Amino acid sequence: MKKSVDFVWLEGELEAAVARKLLPELSLDISNAAFGVAKGNSRFWQEISRRNASAKAGLTVVALGDLEQEPCAGQLIARHLPRGCDNKFVLRLAVRMLESWLLADSEKMAAFLHIPLSKLPIDPDNLKHPKHELVRLAQQHGTKAIRQDLVPEQGHSGIVGKGYRPRIEEFIQSHWRPRVAAKRSPSLRRAILALEALSKR
Amino acid sequence: MDTMRFTRLSLKNWRNFKAVEDLPLCRRAFIVGPNAIGKSNLLDVFRFLRDLTLEGGGLSKAVESRGGMAAVRSLHARQKTDVMIRVDATNDAGMGWRYVLSFNRQDNKHPRPQVIEEKVWALNGGEPTNCLLDRPDKHDKQDPERLSQTALQQTTANQEFRGLAEFLRTVTYIHLVPQLLREEQAPLPTRLGTDPFGRDLLDRIRSTPPRFQKARLSRIQKVLKIVAPQLEELAFELDDVGRPHLAAKFKHWRGQGARQRETQFSDGTLRLIGLLWTMQEKAGPLLLEEPELSLHSGIVSKLAPFIHRAQMAADGRQVILSTHAEDLLSDPGISPEEVFLLQPAIEGSEIIAGAHHNQIQKLMSSGLLASEVVVPMTTMSQLDLFDRAQP
Incomplete structure (x- = not known):
């Protein structure tokens, strides 16, 4: 029987799309789960102890966020949750951003961006800024339609283009294969192990 | 894409803006600010320009329909009380026009507006090349009555920049009020x-x-x-x-x-x-007043990329919108250059362009969302008093 998740706490919309894809593949039932989207790193962490408290109170809670430029995930979590995570709370962070998990399915990503497979990073968890890398790949090799969506307009200082979120969401929903991606992304591999352990708990 | 759009705006003494200096406008613009700060008044500049060009419109009507000079002019205007509007409108290649209009009431006895200065330049690569109109000219001096009208509203006078008048005429404003739409027509x-x-x-x-x-x-x-x-x-x-x-x-x-x-x-x-x-x-440009109203937050958070998709379709129009909605501003594709923050100033309101604000630039280019950076800046300093106010 599938383990039922009650609450999923996510840093952004893309994490939500990843959770919707990933959790059901790992025998976690999300059909009754409430999805909370923090829409930003600051709010994600602000609320993290409340999510842990919900787990303490008996709910099964999963949280997905980005490590960003923090040196160590353990220290970052300890700062926000000094007494550690509850047994029913799984908090996983992509190293350094969710995009490394997506780039890790290199075949599908190359096909999606219409770029040569050889251009994809071998070790996406080691990228300093996976989002920049994804946008850079799109800019250098992508089709016009891809560039218009993923790359910031000339002269604009944003990190991603105006159609980035829906375009990448589409990739996650229709193409991304978490188990294939896990082979190249250790942080995704560890996340899958932790979620599988939760499903058996 | 060859769609014309507003690329720059300057104002003097327009409603609650004493001065706005050379605001850079892009294809999408998000005007953010607390209540009663003047978001609608800012959008109204573009409607005013449109009203100048409409049949049955023109300067007097446009001013009159807004409640006269006293309502159009900033309360904070002092010695120099002329109202000045300057816009650049170009296509992507920077071809287009610059339009400058200054006006004021004729005198205390005659409250109707009169043109103080009206200029049109042709722009190439976004830079002015030649001056197509410079008023008051000798005809105006001979017959000051002419100054009650702008050249923009006269088909005989705007021959060389009719494209500008036609562009302004296509400005659309929507603030759809369902109750009114439902009323019989x-x-x-x-x-x-x-x-x-x-x-x-x-x-x-x-x-x-x-x-x-x-x-x-x-x-x-x-x-x-x-x-x-x-x-x-x-x-x-x-x-x-x-x-x-x-x-x-x-x-x-x-x-x-x-x-x-x-x-x-x-x-x-x-x-x-x-x-x-x-x-x-x-x-031409579409002005949207709080498009988030009565929409589910899930849809609101998808509006910004939706507008982008519409614009990528052939000849997508410029969209200038005012909003309060965090959800609307939470899309990661919104760049600092698209954000305009309205804040109370010593006299009236001021506009901060995200493009010119170091902190907004710094925070947003580090990956923070417009909703995380700009919305907190709009929170009223005395909002906690609201909790204690007697309803």
């Missing part, structure tokens, strides 16, 4: 030109050639199907006395479904239809 006293509150939406749909009308409604139907799956077969129809209506089939337990007209649509559905229709119109 009796002509209500409206402000100049196109109706500000969307009552003319049905007429605009009616006057669209049937082929485009059908194609646009079918695209709207596809979106409605996602957000309101119980509504089907959206269509335009005329009633027995020839009044225009939108109708759709509302699915329910009877299986057959019931035919509904716009009077029975929900506020959210009506606003969404209005928004989707105007986004598809091939025209």
Whole structure:
């Protein structure tokens, strides 16, 4: 029987799309789960102890966020949750951003961006800024339609283009294969192990 | 893409803005600020320019319909009390026009407005090349009565920059008020030109050639199907006395479904239809007043990339919108250059362009969202007093 998740706490919309894809593949039932989207790193962490408290109170809670430029995930979590995570709370962070998990399915990503497979990073968890890398790949090799969506307009200082979120969401929903991606992304591999352990708990 | 859009704006003494210096405007602009700070007044500049060019419009009417010079001019104007508007409008290649208009009341006895200065330059690569109009000229000096009108409103005088007048005429403002749309279509006293509150939406749909009308409604139907799956077969129809209506089939337990007209649509559905229709119109800048109203937050958070997609479709129009909604500003594709923050200043309000604000630039280019950076800046300093206010 599938383990039922009650609450999923996510840093952004893309994490939500990843959770919707990933959790059901790992025998976690999300059909009754409430999805909370923090829409930003600051709010994600602000609320993290409340999510842990919900787990303490008996709910099964999963949280997905980005490590960003923090040196160590353990220290970052300890700062926000000094007494550690509850047994029913799984908090996983992509190293350094969710995009490394997506780039890790290199075949599908190359096909999606219409770029040569050889251009994809071998070790996406080691990228300093996976989002920049994804946008850079799109800019250098992508089709016009891809560039218009993923790359910031000339002269604009944003990190991603105006159609980035829906375009990448589409990739996650229709193409991304978490188990294939896990082979190249250790942080995704560890996340899958932790979620599988939760499903058996 | 060759669509014209506003690229720069400067103001003096316009409503509650004492001075706005050379605001850079891009294809999408998000005007953010607390209540009563002047977001609508800022959008109104572009409507004012449009009103100058409309048939039955012109300077006097445009000022009069806003409550006269006293209402148009900033309360904070001191010695130099002329109202000045300057806009650049170009296509992507930077070809277009610069328009400058200064006006004031004639004198204390004659409150009607008169042109103090009116200039038009041709722009190439965004830079002025030659001056096409410079008023007051010798004719104005001979006959000062001429200064009661702008050259923009006179087809005989604007020959060299008629394209500018035509561009300004296509500015569209929507602040769809569902209650008004639902009222019968009796002509209500409206402000100049196109109706500000969307009552003319049905007429605009009616006057669209049937082929485009059908194609646009079918695209709207596809979106409605996602957000309101119980509504089907959206269509335009005329009633027995020839009044225009939108109708759709509302699915329910009877299986057959019931035919509904716009009077029975929900506020959210009506606003969404209005928004989707105007986004598809091939025209100049679209001014949207708080498009988030009555829409589910899930849809609101998808509006910014939706506007982008509409703009990427052929000849997408510029969209300048005002908003309070964190959800709308939470899309990661919004760049600092698209954000304009309105704040109270010592005299009136000031506009901070994200492009010129170091902190906004720094925070947003580190990956923070506009909702995380700009919305907190709009929180009123005394908001906690609201908690203690007696209702």
